[in-house]
Amino acid sequence: MLPRLVLRTTLPLLLAVPALLHAGDDFQRCVATLGDQAREAGLSESAIEAALADITPLERVISSDRRQPEFVQTFWTYLDQRVTDxxxxxxxxxxxxxxxxxxxxxxxxGVRPQYLLALWGMETNFGGYFGDVPVIDALATLACDTRRSAxxxxxxxxxIRIIDEGHMDRDGMVGSWAGAMGHTQFMPSTFTAYAVDYDGSGRIDLWNSLPDAFASSANYxxxxxxRDGHRWGREVILPEGFDYALAAPEARRSVAAWRExxxxxxxxxLVPDSEIEAELLLPGGYRGPAFLVYDNFxxxxxxxxxxxxxxxxxILADRIAGTGDLKTRPAEPPEAMRIEAVKRLQETLNALGYEAGPVDGQPGxxxxxxxxxxQQDAGLPADGHPSPRVLQAAEARTGD
Structure with a gap:
């Protein structure tokens, strides 16, 4: 899972833990229905009993699921914390x-080594930390909550199928609070669909077998x-006077068209004269960096x-393979917006008729x-990037 910057006290989160965690009978009834669902899927009684016996709801799982950051993390903060020398x-x-x-x-x-290593590094710091939460207990806790129960x-x-097939027992099935497991943090449904026994041991072990973990990731x-032999994307330089509104999914076009x-x-x-389709991304706004991203992205x-x-x-895959760091870095890092400020921006844009969607603080x-x-209507660089400057301009417009 992706760590987030959290600056609020956890007390309100603990108060928000659903009643099910304080009502043992309700939780046990829910666990019983999970057992019924496993039986309907054809799993053995012994595996169901081994998985669900004495299962305990975990309040810290619900607290983690409810946790909201105070700030929207900027691209540069995110990158600098993860792609380190x-x-x-x-x-x-x-x-x-x-x-x-x-x-x-x-x-x-058909997946090159640098990508498998980059995923491994991002997910568990090359196996340095798998998480310390009992996966079955965490999953049952979330399954018996109402937010994402299905x-x-x-x-x-x-x-339970993983246990039934003999790949791992309940005690060894430890992972993140959301149930992701092993070197590259597979969810159980990804495990059962794509994980492979590459070392020929007779079982799939994503915790202790690098051959299984790497091959399973490549298989997925x-x-x-x-597409083997194709890049994920590349950093690019935009010309003076470029129309930043083209940094949008609907403006996707061939690399040759971007070259023109x-x-x-x-x-x-100039970028290659290629018919490969590419989308332009400006994750930090018009001040850069800029990327053309391809299908593998x-x-x-x-x-x-x-x-x-x-x-x-x-970027981590490229650097592991031998390239240097990004070329474009703004002199001053962009200012992070508070979640509440993003909500105000969404609310203001909706009031102005721009259809920003739900007021949830998430700049999707x-x-x-x-x-x-x-931005286009206000004469601002139309990079689609929420910022304090955009909020100020939008709120000024409501007073016109």
């Missing part, structure tokens, strides 16, 4: 150590449609639906589209 050096050393295994997996699955009920059943990416608009590689040459986002995460994986695609439209 130390992590890059460690990744290169591990590439050298495991190169025979990794290139063999590449031959079998999803986590499925995860409970698939976790291949199933998502990973004067988009350059970081060495000053979207596959990384299927792993974790965060633009910053997918960019960090791609719909909010960015509304920001971009407002």
């Amino acid at each position: 130390r992590r890059v050096e460690r990744g290169r050393a591990l590439l050298d150590e495991h190169q025979d295994l990794l290139w063999r997996i590449h031959a079998d699955y 999803f986590f009920r499925t995860q409970v059943v698939e976790a 990416l291949r199933a998502l449609g990973w 608009l004067g988009v350059q590689r970081t060495d000053g040459r 979207r596959k990384i986002m299927r792993w974790n639906a965060s633009t910053s995460y997918a960019l960090a994986v791609g 695609r719909q909010t960015r589209k509304a920001v971009r439209a407002f």
Whole structure:
């Protein structure tokens, strides 16, 4: 899971823990229905009993699920915390150590070593921390909550399937508070669909077998449609007077078309004359950096639906493979917006007719589209990036 900056006290979170955690009978009735669901899926009684006996609801899981950060983390803060020189050096050393295994997996699955190492580094710091939460207890806690019950009920059943098939017992199934497991943090449903016994031990072990963990990750990416020999994307330089409104999903076009608009590689040459489709991203706004991202980038986002995460994986993979750091870095880091400020911006844009979507403090695609439209009308750089400057301009417009 993605760590977030948290500055609020946890007391309100503990007060918000659902009544089910304080009403043992209700929780046990819910657990009984999970057992019934597992039986309907054809799982053995012994595995169901081993998984669900004496199960305990975990208040810290609900607290983590409810936790809200005070600030929206900027791209630069996110990147600098995760793609560090130390992590890059460690990744290169591990590439050298495991190169025979990794290139063999590449031959079998078509995913190059640097991407597997980058995912490994991002998910568990190269196996340094898997999480310390009993997975079955965490999943049952979330399954018996009301917020995402259907999803986590499925995860409970698939976790029991892992036990039933002999891959791991309940005590060894430890992971994140949301139930992600092993070196590359597979959810149970991903495990049962894509994990492989690459070391030939007779069981799949994503905690203790690097061959299984690497090959399972490669198998998952291949199933998502990973294209071997294609990049995830690249940092680019935009020409003077560029229309920043083109940094939008609907403006996706061929690399050749971006070339015609004067988009350059970081060495000053125009981007290739290629028909590969690419989208322009400005994760930190018009001051940079800028990226053209390709189809493999979207596959990384299927792993974790965060633009910053997918960019960090791609950049870390490139650096492990030997490239340098990003070329564009603003002289002053962009100011982080408070969640409450983003909510005010969403509310204001909605009032002005820009359809920013739910007032939830999350600057998602719909909010960015509304920001971009407002910026165009207000004569601001239309990069779709929420900022204090945009909020100030929008609130001024409501007073006109």
